[in-house]
Amino acid sequence: MINYFMSNKNRYSIPFWLHFVLLALLFAACNGIEKKEYVNIEEGFQNATFVGSASCIECHRAEYDSWQNSHHDQAMKIADSTTIIANFNNTTFTNKGVKSSFFRRDGDYYVNTQGEDGTYKDYKIIYTFGYTPLQQYIVQFPNGEYNCLLTAWDTLEGKWFHLQPDLDIKHDEWINWTGGSQRWNTMCADCHSTNLQKNYDETKGVFNTTFSEINVACEACHGPSSSHVSYYKEQEENEAGGILPPELYMGTAVAPKELVDKCARCHSRRGNLTPYFDYTGNFTDHYFPRMLEEPLYEPDGQIRDEVYVYGSFLQSKMYGLGVSCKDCHDVHSLKLKKEGNDLCLTCHVPDTYNSPEHHYHKMNTEAALCINCHMDGKLYMVNDYRRDHSFRIPRPDQSAQYNTPNACNKCHSDKSAEWASDFIIDKYGPERADHFSDHLLKGYFEDPEEFKKVFSNKNYPEIARATAVGLYVNTPISSEEMLDLTRYLNDSSIFVRNQTVRAFEEIGQPQLSSYITPLLKDSVRAVRISAAHYYNVVDKSQVEQLEEFKNANREYVTELEVNSDLPAGLHQLGVYYQSIGDVKKAQEYYLKAVEEDNYFNMSRMNLALIYYQQGLVEESEAIYQKIIEQEPDYSYTYYMLGLLYYETNRTDKALEYLEIACNKEPPNESAFYNYALMLQQLNKNNEALTVLRKALITFPGNERMLYVKLLSEINLNELNEALNTCRTLLQINPNNTNYIQIFQRLQQGTL
Structure with missing residues (x-):
């Protein structure tokens, strides 16, 4: 499944279905033949095809029998009397006023429930999904989409229940069962079937998703096995000719950490980098896992949201000691x-x-x-x-x-x-x-310098080290600290290298670009993509003619296109086209993101800014007001609208909205700064100081706020307070000539 969800809508709690225990490993060696050497895996898979689990039974009966009725076997099935566990004998379940009725007709299974247009319809159940402790049911839509009902069957207690019982979900929301969050093709198919090809046509909005086997069968873990089967059908002849058997994807000799990475393909919260998994390369050539960051993890790395084991297991001593x-x-x-x-x-x-x-x-x-x-x-x-x-x-x-x-x-x-x-x-x-x-x-709660102790210690788990790099740059760091951080671009850990590239993108310092250039040729696709993304966001003028940038950028665009069936993916495509100056195409993708998810307000924020830059002030204002209607507690919308009013000479409304922004969440440093600056410009210095004192509790040591505070104190002739504030500024930036001159004049009493 794609675990790449991003949204401003804080109440989203996206249900992901992949909750089965760990991926299968290797069938026993065929006929007990000792294999000293194998055909290279990637070469062997270039011509191999999927032949189905029935081809494995003759040689691997015990393994096949063990696999049957496992969570992998039951991952997905055609809905019929042998697979459906729930009571479809004219039963009903009501959640938040929405009634679902379950019944049988002509041997098939149906639900009557509220659809995407708000009316009640009969929907045929096509597939079952999982089997314990809950089983879900899948419905087909005309454009090739398959969606999972949010009403599921509790197999332990034998009753219907709702997967989001605490949410009031409107029929046309993305998180409703008819929306994208419950779309099997997008959110879960990749890990519940064998040889899954999503095949999404973004221009038409149509899926042609295919699989070799409906569930997680033998080849889901072991790869396409036609070469393997063919070899043993002519085993004597092959051995006589000195032909070695082709190796399966998960062999008996797989090292523990490599095995964990192979299982991580489905047992991690991660984003897709490629259209499908072709059993070549490693985990981070096709996916990249989420780091130990809120809201997925607790600040100490414990699980909070659904993260599917991998990110947790990497933190353990057991993983470090070779347990798999x-x-x-x-x-x-x-x-x-x-x-x-x-x-x-x-x-x-x-x-x-x-x-x-x-x-x-x-x-x-x-x-x-x-x-x-x-x-x-x-x-x-x-x-x-x-x-x-x-x-x-x-x-x-x-x-x-x-x-x-x-x-x-x-x-x-x-x-x-x-x-x-x-x-x-x-x-x-x-x-x-x-x-x-x-x-x-x-680092989270006291001193960000503590993050450095994590990422600089190679004895700590690499996922923790990489997480610390990302968190470290959330607060301002000096030029010396930035330069020191560049050495982690060469770290042996893929995660650390990747997060360091992303950290420099967050910092946004183009003078450091030369340090990123080598990573355009990194051995791992995820790192190459992050390097290409960095240059698209920060400054690509230095590299756009380099062949390595063109190659990495193609991989980056592929990643964006792979995720174009997600609102976040559409949004990122909009950001990409905006970064290369194609504003028209950027607008198209932002509008598509909002069409896909009416609450995807990151795209609305970008659209509003584009419209304002195009002189469409009323259109921009209307979008900001729509966001406020949907998310009345989000500070940044009020801030942006306040700036719009200021720049269109509506001072009273600018002050009104900037003040509101300062009292909303999350705390917005720029809102406090601009509000205080406006008050100061209007000679309301006492009010400005009140705002700044409040802001500096949340943003202690903020240089630009302290400077505005200094000016207001001077304007009010509060010279002792001004002297202390200036002293603090000099501690932050001791070489600033302006601060030095003001400090000297304050000491001399000439201000």
Whole structure:
């Protein structure tokens, strides 16, 4: 599925369906033949085709039988009496006033519910989706779309329920079941079927999605196997001729970290870079995972939104020590290899860890299970409990200080985090093992310099290091710090290199462009794409004639086109065409994004600015007002509208909207600055100071705000306060001649 969703609509909680346990690995070696050497994988796949799981049964009966009825086998099925679990015997379910009726007609299964136009219609169920703890049902639409109902069947309790019970969803919203967020082709098909080709025609808005097998079958994990099957059909002749067998995509010799990356294709929150996965290259040649950032993760890296295991597992010591998916999960049935603590005790010493002296709970109880302390979890899709695979030690001391979750208080909900922290100190001592989360949290809430301690420490997980790079540049950094950051463009970690490129894009300093140029030829597609994106946003004049830029830019545009069935993808296409000066095409994509999702206001914000720049002031104002109608608490819209009124000489309305912007979320530095500056220009210096004092609580050390504050204090003859403010400015920028002159004159009393 595509996990690349971006929106300003804060109430979105996008349901993604891929929640099955880890991908299968390798079938046993055919006929017990010892294979000392194989045909190169990528060469072998160039001519191989998909032949279906039935071709595997003859040699791999045990593996096939184990796979049958697994989550992979049940990932998707044709809807019929053998696959549908729910009660379609004239049952009904109502959520937020919308009634869904489930029934059978002529041997087929139907739902009568509210459609995209607000009227009730009968829809035929085409496919089932998953089977436990919930099963969803898929309906076909005329343009090749298949959409999942938001009403699902609870297979544990045997009842209908709604996947978004807390939201009031309008029939024409993107997050409704008829909208893009529930579109199988876009959001989930890639990981629920074998050899999935999305085949979206963006110009016509039509899908021609195909697959080789409807579910996650043998070749979904092992790749197209025609060469493999053909070899063993003529095994004796091939061996006699010295022909070596072609290797499958997931072989027995796959190294642990490589295996995890192969499973990550479907078990991660990530974005698509290519039209389809062709079993060549590595994970980051086709996808790029989301980092440990809010709102997907807690500030310490624990799971918050649906992130599908990979990003969590990369944080763990187990991953660092070479543990992989197959060490805990059977590769075909996907079941755990052992139950309870027995699985953990495969590696961990029983007497040390499986005892009250370690966990301080009564033996043979739920509280004494390792996973309940070290793999806390959350419910997703209402009833699907998934565990955090970062395998972390509970840290209620962090909870007490930073309000992060911890496993202790999950059970002891009647106690405080301080109580749990004191208990741990009493039983385990006051010292906690070094963990990257300590520095991430301090970086978030105290000192951004702590982020540097994370990304500079190669002993920390690479996903944590890369996350820290991105967070580090969210606050201003000096030119020396920027220069120091350039060395991470050469980091051995793909994630760190990639996030460093993105960080320099965020900084937006074209004088650093020469450091990015080598990454246009990086060995990994994701990094090349980020480098091309950097130049499109910051400055491509230096590289646009370089062949490596042209190649990387083609990959970048392909990525944009691959995601053009998402409003975020349409928006990014608009940004791209705007960056190359094709404003007309940019407008077309922004309008398409809004048509796809009426609440996709990032595109409306860009459209409003374009219209204003074209002299269409009324059209621009109307768009800003529409955004305010939909998102009345979003600060940036009021800010932009305030600037529009200021630049069209409507001073009173400019002041009104800038003041509102300063009292909305998220805190908007530019709104405070411009509002205070306007007040100062109108000789309302006391009001300006009130605004600035409030702003500097949220944005301490902000140089331009402090400068406006200094001028207002001088205007009001508050010279002692002005002297202190100027002293602060000199600490921030000691070489600024203007500050030096003002400071000297304040000391001399000549102002």
